[in-house]
Amino acid sequence: MAPQNDGNTIFLTEKEADRIQNTVKARLKKCSELAGSAREPRDSISAIQQATGASLMLDMGGAADPDLTQPVGKGQTLPALGVGQPYPPCIIPLQDLQPMKLADLQMDTHHCGRRLTVKRPRRCPVVILAARSWTMVQDEAEHETERLEMCLHKSRHGEDVLESASLYIIKEPYFTLTNQGEPTLRIDHPSDLIICRDEVDNGSLILGNEVISQAEDAAAVEKIARTCKDKGNAALKQQDLPLAHAKYTEGLKVARQEVLSNSNPDLTRDISRNRAHVNLLLSQLDEAKTDAKASLTGRDDQRSKDLDTKAYFRAGCAAYNLGEYEEAKSFFGEQQKLTPSDRDARAYLRKIEMRLREQETGRYDFKKLRANLSRARPRVDAATFTSNTTVKESPGRGRGLFAARGLATGEVIMCEKAFCVVYGHEGNTLTAMTYDVRDERIRVSPVGLGLAVIQKLLSNPSQIEKFMDLRGEYQGDGKNVSMTEDGPVIDTLRVHDIVSRNGFGLGSQYGEEDASNASTGIWIWTAYANHSCIAANAEKEFIGDLIVLRATRPIPAGEEIFISYDWSSDYDARQSNLMTTWGFECDCALCVAEKADDPAVRNKRRELEGEADAFIEREHWAKAKRVVIAKAQRLAKAIDETYDGERYKGVPRVASLRILEWLEKAK
Numbered sequence: 001m002a003p004q005n006d007g008n009t010i011f012l013t014e015k016e017a018d019r020i021q022n023t024v025k026a027r028l029k030k031c032s033e034l035a036g037s038a039r040e041p042r043d044s045i046s047a048i049q050q051a052t053g054a055s056l057m058l059d060m061g062g063a064a065d066p067d068l069t070q071p072v073g074k075g076q077t078l079p080a081l082g083v084g085q086p087y088p089p090c091i092i093p094l095q096d097l098q099p100m101k102l103a104d105l106q107m108d109t110h111h112c113g114r115r116l117t118v119k120r121p122r123r124c125p126v127v128i129l130a131a132r133s134w135t136m137v138q139d140e141a142e143h144e145t146e147r148l149e150m151c152l153h154k155s156r157h158g159e160d161v162l163e164s165a166s167l168y169i170i171k172e173p174y175f176t177l178t179n180q181g182e183p184t185l186r187i188d189h190p191s192d193l194i195i196c197r198d199e200v201d202n203g204s205l206i207l208g209n210e211v212i213s214q215a216e217d218a219a220a221v222e223k224i225a226r227t228c229k230d231k232g233n234a235a236l237k238q239q240d241l242p243l244a245h246a247k248y249t250e251g252l253k254v255a256r257q258e259v260l261s262n263s264n265p266d267l268t269r270d271i272s273r274n275r276a277h278v279n280l281l282l283s284q285l286d287e288a289k290t291d292a293k294a295s296l297t298g299r300d301d302q303r304s305k306d307l308d309t310k311a312y313f314r315a316g317c318a319a320y321n322l323g324e325y326e327e328a329k330s331f332f333g334e335q336q337k338l339t340p341s342d343r344d345a346r347a348y349l350r351k352i353e354m355r356l357r358e359q360e361t362g363r364y365d366f367k368k369l370r371a372n373l374s375r376a377r378p379r380v381d382a383a384t385f386t387s388n389t390t391v392k393e394s395p396g397r398g399r400g401l402f403a404a405r406g407l408a409t410g411e412v413i414m415c416e417k418a419f420c421v422v423y424g425h426e427g428n429t430l431t432a433m434t435y436d437v438r439d440e441r442i443r444v445s446p447v448g449l450g451l452a453v454i455q456k457l458l459s460n461p462s463q464i465e466k467f468m469d470l471r472g473e474y475q476g477d478g479k480n481v482s483m484t485e486d487g488p489v490i491d492t493l494r495v496h497d498i499v500s501r502n503g504f505g506l507g508s509q510y511g512e513e514d515a516s517n518a519s520t521g522i523w524i525w526t527a528y529a530n531h532s533c534i535a536a537n538a539e540k541e542f543i544g545d546l547i548v549l550r551a552t553r554p555i556p557a558g559e560e561i562f563i564s565y566d567w568s569s570d571y572d573a574r575q576s577n578l579m580t581t582w583g584f585e586c587d588c589a590l591c592v593a594e595k596a597d598d599p600a601v602r603n604k605r606r607e608l609e610g611e612a613d614a615f616i617e618r619e620h621w622a623k624a625k626r627v628v629i630a631k632a633q634r635l636a637k638a639i640d641e642t643y644d645g646e647r648y649k650g651v652p653r654v655a656s657l658r659i660l661e662w663l664e665k666a667k
């Protein structure tokens with residue numbers, strides 16, 4: 001049940017694994033008993049004291065985070081989470097949801113079609129734990145108080161989401177219990193929580209996406225929009241990018257009102273141009289591109305040309321970073337026409353030529369890519385090359401990757417720039433022990449990778465569809481992308497399922513790593529490659545975050561490309577890993593033959609293989625004495641005798657491979 005691996009081992013004691021399972025199961029049982037029952041009112045003073053006390057204790061290092069567990073062999077603790085009860089995010093725009101009150105909440109209920117506006121009392125802190133943040137909130141009349149928690153997705157642009165504001169609107173609130181049995185409003189999907197930066201600017205109250213403007217004439221509306229723009233500029237100067245973005249967004253909502261947009265369209269352009277800059281800094285590339293394009297004046301006077309030069313540059317950078325090189329080329333081309341002497345545009349156009357060559361031909365300067373990597377810059381600037389491959393149905397395995405043309409041994413099959421990578425040395429690789437109620441397994445899960453993917457999708461909705469098309473147990477709404485006026489909707493529970501089935505480890509590129517802080521990533525095209533224990537015809541290597549797949553033997557056009565997800569020669573360890581991590585039982589010829597072995601024979605083989613490995617470690621093949629060679633021959637023979645001649649006809653005897661290789665060299 002508990003995950004284990006050698007050398008790099010994370011596992012829980014039976015007792016701790018049982019404790020985690022029992023906690024999750026007890027919560028679910030209690031939830032189902034209480035489902036639909038009325039909420040018990042809280043005493044507001046003691047609720048706020050509870051949050052204040054918990055926050056103080058954490059600050060003083062005196063409180064235990066109830067989510068944490070200590071795996072065997074690890075100095076540090078990891079969060080333990082119950083997973084596997086997915087539910088969809090709300091896809092209804094805020095204005096179409098019916099308001100409700102805290103007093104109307106029912107236990108363990110998703111309040112579909114409803115919305116709840118709550119505020120955090122001024123004196124109530126946010127308690128920030130490893131895998132969640134929580135606080136107390138009140139309804140507008142301050143009659144009722146309730147606990148609100150953000151699960152996993154607690155930060156955005158480096159800020160704690162709950163701490164970044166004190167007025168929130170919860171879409172289709174989910175009222176349930178914590179693992180400790182405490183009632184709580186719980187947010188799993190970030191798009192279910194609308195943050196209001198509680199601003200009342202000159203009569204303009206921003207509530208979610210509604211702008212209720214009390215100003216009637218253009219001059220008054222312009223004043224409000226300008227104030228927002230100035231506040232955005234001030235926040236940008238202070239490097240408070242989320243606030244700058246929020247202020248420009250408010251300003252745009254006001255400036256786009258007809259009364260002003262007709263009389264002063266340049267104000268909208270100015271704010272859009274500024275927001276494009278902030279969006280680039282926040283890696284919100286879709287909106288950066290849209291804003292930059294919206295800010296173009298197209299006029300001929302020098303000032304307008306200068307402004308449009310800036311806009312084209314911003315649009316070009318956004319398109320380049322999205323990997324849309326042809327579009328980036330046209331933006332930088334336009335920039336160059338306006339300002340022929342601009343060096344930045346020229347430099348980008350040169351880089352784009354290289355990216356287009358990589359994308360079209362698969363010719364990369366690998367040496368240069370490697371040379372440019374460093375601990376501080378572990379990601380490559382390179383394009384993705386996939387045209388040697390196609391994705392098709394692979395019977396019994398879902399979809400798979402196939403050769404679109406014949407490939408020679410050693411030839412590059414494909415190269416792919418990572419969709420998303422978290423590096424151990426960058427400190428954002430949150431690893432958790434998850435107990436999944438669907439298959440009752442405890443896993444070591446790369447939760448930090450899921451968090452990073454969700455941040456990327458929230459920032460760049462154009463990327464949602466291709467990511468959501470990957471395989472995950474829970475389907476949700478599949479690859480359909482829902483956008484509401486409040487922003488993109490992302491089913492985070494589907495993202496975590498996809499990440500667990502499609503993530504790859506990069507190995508330790510910079511410094512010490514183990515399973516608790518392993519670097520992991522998602523490569524969307526490579527993720528279509530299926531596993532084979534013996535028919536793998538491709539090998540992967542990493543250059544920074546670029547994955548390179550090469551042919552290990554000639555591959556005819558139309559053949560499926562297989563990689564090995566697990567190299568273990570031990571049948572039981574391999575099957576357990578393939579089932580736990582990837583959710584399938586392998587039925588290749590090797591696995592079929594090994595499955596039919598008597599378990600005692602497999603044990604014997606494992607012991608002999610271990611003995612052979614220890615021998616290889618101890619004895620160097622060069623100048624080995626006859627007696628040593630004879631010992632190796634005896635070991636190879638003993639391993640061989642564990643294989644049934646009939647069943648293993650044409651199937652590799654993998655346990656003997658290393659000792660036979662030693663003997664070959666010693667000859």
Ligand SMILES: C[S@@+](CC[C@H](N)C(=O)[O-])C[C@H]1O[C@@H](n2cnc3c(N)ncnc32)[C@H](O)[C@@H]1O
Nearest residue numbers: 397398399471501502527528529530531582584
């Ligand atoms: C990285 S994805 C590979 C692409 C996947 N087949 C698809 O349809 O998107 C990994 C998943 O593919 C399936 N898979 C990969 N290799 C397999 C194999 N040898 N036999 C059965 N299923 C396999 C499993 O469902 C696994 O979780």
